[in-house]
Amino acid sequence: MADVIDDTEASVNFNPLQTRVWASGRHAVRCVRVISETWDVKTFCFNAAEPMMYFFKPGQFVTLELEIDGEQVMRSYTISSSPSVPYSFSITVKRIPGGRVSNWLHENLKEQDELAVHGPNGDFNCIDHPAEKVLLLSGGVGITPLMSMARWHFDTNADVDVTFVHSARTPRDIIFQRELEHISSRVTNFSLSIICERIEIGQSWNGYRGYLDESKLEMIAPDYMNRRIFCCGPTPYMNAVRKLLAAKGFDMDFYHQESFGATPMDVTQEAIEQAEIAVKVAEEVKKAATFTVEFIESGMSIQVPPGETVHAAASRLGITIPRGCGVGICGTCKVHKKAGEVDIQHNGGITEEELEEGYVLSCCSTPTSDLSIEY
Ligand SMILES: Cc1cc2nc3c(=O)[nH]c(=O)nc-3n(C[C@H](O)[C@H](O)[C@H](O)COP(=O)(O)OP(=O)(O)OC[C@H]3O[C@@H](n4cnc5c(N)ncnc54)[C@H](O)[C@@H]3O)c2cc1C
Numbered sequence: 162m163a164d165v166i167d168d169t170e171a172s173v174n175f176n177p178l179q180t181r182v183w184a185s186g187r188h189a190v191r192c193v194r195v196i197s198e199t200w201d202v203k204t205f206c207f208n209a210a211e212p213m214m215y216f217f218k219p220g221q222f223v224t225l226e227l228e229i230d231g232e233q234v235m236r237s238y239t240i241s242s243s244p245s246v247p248y249s250f251s252i253t254v255k256r257i258p259g260g261r262v263s264n265w266l267h268e269n270l271k272e273q274d275e276l277a278v279h280g281p282n283g284d285f286n287c288i289d290h291p292a293e294k295v296l297l298l299s300g301g302v303g304i305t306p307l308m309s310m311a312r313w314h315f316d317t318n319a320d321v322d323v324t325f326v327h328s329a330r331t332p333r334d335i336i337f338q339r340e341l342e343h344i345s346s347r348v349t350n351f352s353l354s355i356i357c358e359r360i361e362i363g364q365s366w367n368g369y370r371g372y373l374d375e376s377k378l379e380m381i382a383p384d385y386m387n388r389r390i391f392c393c394g395p396t397p398y399m400n401a402v403r404k405l406l407a408a409k410g411f412d413m414d415f416y417h418q419e420s421f422g423a424t425p426m427d428v429t430q431e432a433i434e435q436a437e438i439a440v441k442v443a444e445e446v447k448k449a450a451t452f453t454v455e456f457i458e459s460g461m462s463i464q465v466p467p468g469e470t471v472h473a474a475a476s477r478l479g480i481t482i483p484r485g486c487g488v489g490i491c492g493t494c495k496v497h498k499k500a501g502e503v504d505i506q507h508n509g510g511i512t513e514e515e516l517e518e519g520y521v522l523s524c525c526s527t528p529t530s531d532l533s534i535e536y
Pocket of ligand 1: 216236239257260306421491
């Protein structure tokens with residue numbers, strides 16, 4: 162009888178008509194599955210205590226808010242799943258040698274653990290940049306946003322011709338290989354090529370070897386000049402792709418790339434650098450024209466020299482505005498500006514609507530007048 166009651170509860174919980182839809186913001190989520198993808202890559206799947214539909218644009222990311230050793234740490238991770246399977250979402254994380262958060266996630270995050278995520282965010286997606294023919298180029302863990310796009314096109318039976326070219330170090334480093342092969346075996350408008358940089362002793366590999374270069378690209382995707390290109394991978398990989406395309410006269414309006422970017426400084430390093438900045442700023446303040454930035458809720462204000470960001474000014478006052486990527490991508494440091502003007506150099510972490518409503522990203526906004534910030 163107890164089993165019957167449990168079944169009823171489960172069916173109510175998962176009634177799609179009663180399921181809420183998430184919106185960009187801060188969300189409490191629960192880790193519900195951990196999957197080993199390769200020797201140094203794991204996928205973490207999440208849902209919420211209350212059923213939620215996780216709709217987002219394939220290619221977008223979330224920013225995790227974690228507490229590690231008593232400190233709040235934020236890092237951004239692309240959503241590797243697709244909104245076509247919306248009851249849960251996942252991120253896929255590669256261990257970075259010496260990396261604080263990626264190693265912590267691999268070693269500590271387990272099923273039933275709860276954490277907060279911010280998002281979804283990001284301009285690198287296939288909804289804002291639609292196309293009938295796409296070329297998805299990925300290197301290493303840069304596969305995550307492109308996998309989300311590939312899953313989306315496949316699950317929705319989209320009339321989109323996809324050429325997916327993934328580069329990995331060795332055969333044991335290929336992420337999502339079986340699933341990509343499955344997709345390519347099921348539909349005719351999805352072609353997959355994998356390039357391994359090198360083959361180690363004991364490994365077998367029949368595919369392409371070396372780096373993605375002009376001759377390989379022309380062999381794999383002879384019509385690449387007529388495709389919208391999405392590229393994500395290590396900086397040298399993306400630089401090489403850009404150089405190759407530019408040399409061919411590719412129209413870069415149809416080229417999009419995602420950088421996993423500069424990681425935030427760890428707290429100790431940050432404290433040292435903040436102290437150094439504070440000294441420099443104090444000197445600058447003496448000699449340069451300054452603006453006053455007021456943090457209304459904190460009841461403090463400060464003089465800032467030209468070029469100092471709102472986030473750095475807040476830090477000098479001891480005000481901690483949460484920050485993720487530090488380069489205007491993730492949107493974590495968004496604050497509301499009540500008065501004044503800023504020069505904002507963001508990378509897609511804020512929408513036009515939010516800018517019109519007076520929001521700014523504090524990590525990449527410098528005052529161009531006196532400012533009042535609601536924080
Ligand atoms: C939009 C976006 C999407 C992303 N998506 C993904 C994704 O899907 N999957 C994924 O795996 N990653 C993704 N990233 C990268 C991710 O956010 C992290 O940057 C990554 O996991 C490394 O974080 P970490 O804390 O492990 O490394 P960190 O601790 O930040 O260290 C990074 C590097 O710096 C070195 N380092 C750290 N501290 C010091 C120091 N004091 N002195 C010298 N060197 C130091 C480390 O050894 C390491 O090499 C994404 C990033 C962005 C911005």
